[in-house]
Amino acid sequence: MTLTTDAVCRSAVAADALDALTADPDKRELYRYDTYAREGLDSFAAMGALERSRGVTFVALKPDAVAGRRCRQLLDVLYEEGWFPLAATPVRFDPLLTRELWRYQFNAASQQRIAVVDHLLGSGPSLLVLLGDARRPAWMPASVRLTAAKGSADPEAARGRDLRTRIGRVNGLFNFMHTADDPADVVRELQLFSYQAGWQWCREALTSDGPGQPPEPGSGPAHDLLPQLEAAIPQHDLDLALSLRRLERGTDAWAELATTAAAPEHIGAWLAELARTPLPYGSARWDVLSVVTGWIDCNEPGVAPLLPTSSAAAWEPAAPGENPTAKEAERCLS
Structure with a gap:
């Protein structure tokens, strides 16, 4: 006998398990079948931290932030805007x-x-920082407020006061930071990081009853780890034009490209070399990365992500008499 589709249960995650963690109905459905979201829900539940997932978020400071020495600046800007480090790990x-x-x-x-x-991402360690939020409205999760504030990875979509613009975003890949879009992503993505980092680094912060206490500016667990990361990645200006000039002075394949293919229309030659030749060591590695990240097209034209970033407005409480689906409609149009 063949069972009908309606008779087969394909998720161990309850239909309403993500309702409080995301305002995106598509994400609620997809994450019911996502292994990492399921394990993350179990991990947070075991720690008694599911409610806490709305009050905390995280930022991953990527290797380009370390090379460009943007980490301290970014942590300082976050502090100014109400986010502060609770825990950190490489x-x-x-x-x-x-x-x-x-x-x-x-x-x-x-x-x-x-x-x-x-x-790029394999060029050295990153810093994962769990953040508290001293300024979020009660209805807005910390992750949603940070997502709205950080700005697009694309410089052409920059806003004057977004966080990435304030710390000097360079291009679509040299954008320095990754954050979770909403509490569902906090749960899912911290689970992904846990396979490498475990939970001990952030367990106490996740199981705390209160919002945590902001450290003094320029101090705390994230700042304590920065010397270790900066020792692993040389400082670099991340400047494309200067990188080309430095590469020209070499004697390797990258020097030849910097001499004969020093224009964006030759990006194919650079990517072909990248596929067959290891990146050089030290600062020259970042010279090559500065060139190729500056010339590539980051996205496929006309292809939308399966889960786009939703609008913070989707979390606003419905006004009396307002259609409760209006916020979801706004999300679809944003």
């Missing part, structure tokens, strides 16, 4: 972590971006 991106972290967005990534991203 992490390293690998190709699998990258693809699973952005599983529902990577479908829109260009082949050029795919060719470059592992070289």
Whole structure:
């Protein structure tokens, strides 16, 4: 006998398990079938931290933030805007972590971006920082407020006061930071990081009853780890034009490209070299990365991510008499 589809249960996650963690109905459905979201829900529940997932968020300071020495500046700007570090740990991106972290967005990534991203994120340690939020409205999760404030990865979509603009975003890949879009992503993505970092680094902060106490500016667990990261990644200006000039003075394949293919229309030659030649060591590595990240197209034209970033407005409480589906409609149009 063949069972009908209606008779088969395909998720161990309850239909309403994500209702309080995301305002996106598509995400609620997809994450019921997502292994990391399921395990994350179990991990947070075991710690008694599911409610806490609305009051905390995280930022991952990527290797380009370390190379460009933007980490202290970013932490200071976050502090000014009400976010403060509760816990921190070094992490390293690998190709699998990258693809699973952005599983529902990577479908829109260009082949050029795919060719470059592992070289960038694999260029050294990143810093994962759990953040408290001293200024969030009661109805808005900390992750949603930070997502709205950080700004787009694309410089062309920059706003004057967004966080990435304030710290000097360079291009679509040199954007320095990754954050969770909403509490569902806090749960899912911290689970992904936990396979490498465990939970001990943030368990106390996640199981605390209160919002946590802001440390003094320029101090705390994240600042304490920065010397370790900066010792692993040389400081670099991340300047494309200066990088080309420095590469020209070399004697390797990158020097030849900097001499004969020093224009964006030759990005194919650079990516072909990247596929067959290891990046140089030290500062020259960041010279090459500055060139290729500056010239690639990051996204496939006309291809939308499976889960776009939803609007913070979708979390606003409905006014008396307002259609409760209005916020979801706004999300779809944003």
